[in-house]
Amino acid sequence: MDIVWHSAADHSYCALVTVTVRPIGEAEWPDFTALHLEAFNASSPPEAVERWRGLFEFDRSLAAFDGDLMVGGAAALSFTMTVPGGPVPVAGVTAVEVLPSHRRRGVLSALMARQLHDIHEQGREAVAALYASEAAIYGRFGYGRAADSLFFRIPTHRSAFVPDAPVDPALRLRVARPADALDDLRRVFETVRPERPGLYERSEARWRYDVIADEEYDRRGAGPLRCMIAEDAAGPRGYALFRVAGKFTDHDVPDGEVRLAELFATDPAAYALVWRSVLDRDLCSRVHAWSRPADDPIVHLLAEPRHLNAGWLDDLWIRLVDVDRALASRAYAAPADLVIEVADELCPWNAGRRRLITAKGSCERTGDPADLTLPVSALGAAYLGGRPLTPLAAAGLVREHREGALRELSTAMSWEPEPWGGLVF
Ligand SMILES: CC(C)(COP(=O)(O)OP(=O)(O)OC[C@H]1O[C@@H](n2cnc3c(N)ncnc32)[C@H](O)[C@@H]1OP(=O)(O)O)[C@@H](O)C(=O)NCCC(=O)NCCS
Known part of the structure; x- marks a missing residue:
């Protein structure tokens, strides 16, 4: 996959780079771990790196290459995670890293786009989750801060x-x-x-x-x-x-x-x-x-x-990879019947209007006018039940078109106990 170079003034000291993105084979494990140790300034001994291999799924890994040089990586793990109402399959995103010589040239952006498309195409999970090393990184890729x-x-x-x-x-x-x-x-x-x-x-x-x-x-x-x-x-x-x-x-x-x-x-x-x-x-x-x-x-x-x-x-950041399936596969604390318009540039299959009817457990495309408009990251933030939508609306991140719709969805998506991942992956 080619990446697009955006030449913002503060990035102008970087040279243009074209990367290809693909899964790695087992033989490339040493390069992947060397990249990881460099990007994270880590000094894990070989035994610890070897343990990490036992948690890794090679066919769900991705690396970005500049020529023959591995310059970026990202991986997904096949989890079963509790969401309101019960367990669902979730892609646990981990090992996201870019070589310091290649940072801020869009390598992460290329990896995130490819990974979300892969998860969507594989069809196992409608939801992705991650822990962020820095909170400013993942909102732009549609992840919402779902737990503290x-x-x-x-x-x-x-x-x-x-x-x-x-x-x-x-x-x-x-x-x-x-x-x-x-x-x-x-x-x-x-x-x-x-x-x-x-x-x-x-x-x-x-x-x-x-x-x-x-x-x-x-x-x-x-x-x-x-x-x-x-x-x-x-x-x-x-x-x-x-x-x-x-x-x-x-x-x-x-x-x-x-x-x-x-x-x-x-x-x-x-x-x-x-x-x-x-x-x-x-x-x-x-x-x-x-x-x-x-x-x-x-x-x-x-x-x-x-x-x-x-x-x-x-704590956990959540990304709805398939909005309709994700919303239909969790339980709700109160009834809601409303049309939600979702903005999602990175995963265009999510963009547009759907009607959520919690009593039927259905979320389907509709041409009806929207009651609420929100970015996919806001739905991710609310998905596990610990982030009411009302303060997000007060922050200007959610727009209400029908009076009462905001409270209706916010109340329906709330849940107890509070979400929490419990263990960084
Ligand atoms: C974080 C990291 C993966 C970013 O990779 P990258 O290839 O430099 O990211 P990109 O060039 O694709 O950046 C895309 C956008 O995100 C922004 N961004 C990237 N990293 C950021 C950070 N740490 N904080 C704030 N913004 C960040 C970029 O400025 C860019 O913004 P723009 O589109 O407005 O210009 C890389 O710096 C890294 O490996 N860091 C150390 C390891 C780490 O923290 N990994 C994340 C684990 S959860």
């Missing part, structure tokens, strides 16, 4: 719970080695996964090479991956995976940090107990938790929630 995640830095001495926090005397805590506890972790995760939009099915490789990976490289200066399980006589009900960065002050005062990697529980009492197991960790003065859902109940459990020291980040 929170991070916390909790001082353990200010971590008391509210008096009526749930307690179940049947529960006990168990220290486990993550690799030995995989069945327990899976059991808890699989109970939670169908409920929360954004969580995706984890392959054996995803569990082993990502969730519980524990080489020196994975530890980033902290200790080994540790696991606390909350269980009763019937089995596991919650777990925390974390590392401890052990530290003492100059005066020999314990000052360790718990770095919480993931925490899931099937019910409130198990959830509270697993959190206590990390907040009460001896010799530690802080718990640093990242990538927590935007509606994490810890916000309500802590007696002094201002000591969460919370911050937020964009």
Whole structure:
């Protein structure tokens, strides 16, 4: 595929380049990983790169070539992801990278266009999802910011719970080695996964090479991956995976940090107990938790929630590759019957008007006048149920032509719990 050179003034120091885009073969894996390490300024050891191969789907990879030189890459993974109402196939977009010598010449644009066309033609998924390294990159390709995640830095001495926090005397805590506890972790995760939009099915490789990976490289200066399980006589009900960065002050005062990697529980009492197991960790003065859902109940459990020291980040970005199929394949929180006009330059098959009737689960082309006009990125943002359309309209990104249509669609697309991917891919 040839790419079009746009000679904006700030790009004028770059030379014109023509690239071809195609999937890579297994023999090209070393070039692909070398490109990845260069683009991401990464220094992963060969073992970590090899693990990544176990998660890769070669026939869904793409690379851009300038002559013989591989200058860009992008890949898709075949996921099953929970959306409002249940699981659907989703293309998980990853390994998006361009060689620093070839940046800002349209290589990413060529890769994104080809990838979206491929996903559409393959027809398996109507939706694509990704995590963005930088939030400014993907809106132009029709992705919408669909989920947020929170991070916390909790001082353990200010971590008391509210008096009526749930307690179940049947529960006990168990220290486990993550690799030995995989069945327990899976059991808890699989109970939670169908409920929360954004969580995706984890392959054996995803569990082993990502969730519980524990080489020196994975530890980033902290200790080994540790696991606390909350269980009763019937089995596991919650777990925390974390590392401890052990530290003492100059005066020999314990000052360790718990770095919480993931925490899931099937019910409130198990959830509270697993959190206590990390907040009460001896010799530690802080718990640093990242990538927590935007509606994490810890916000309500802590007696002094201002000591969460919370911050937020964009989590999953969603792109409707086939708008009609995507809208027909999720559930809705309230009835809606309206005509939506979608703008989508990159995927012209999506552009135009369709009638969504949630009671029938149908979304079909129509010539009727539009009740709402919006870019495909706004529908992607709202798709998982965590981004009301009303503020997007207030920001001027959605236009209402029939009074009440905005609230009707916004309410119908909302969902609880909040969406959250839980694990960067
Ligand atoms: C981000 C990256 C893939 C962009 O590739 P690229 O080939 O330079 O992108 P393009 O030339 O196709 O850019 C297309 C448009 O996106 C803009 N853009 C690209 N990267 C951007 C960024 N990081 N922030 C803001 N805008 C960006 C370009 O300015 C251009 O805008 P324009 O059409 O208005 O001129 C590349 O810089 C890279 O590999 N970065 C390091 C790895 C990384 O972060 N990958 C993304 C992982 S999620």
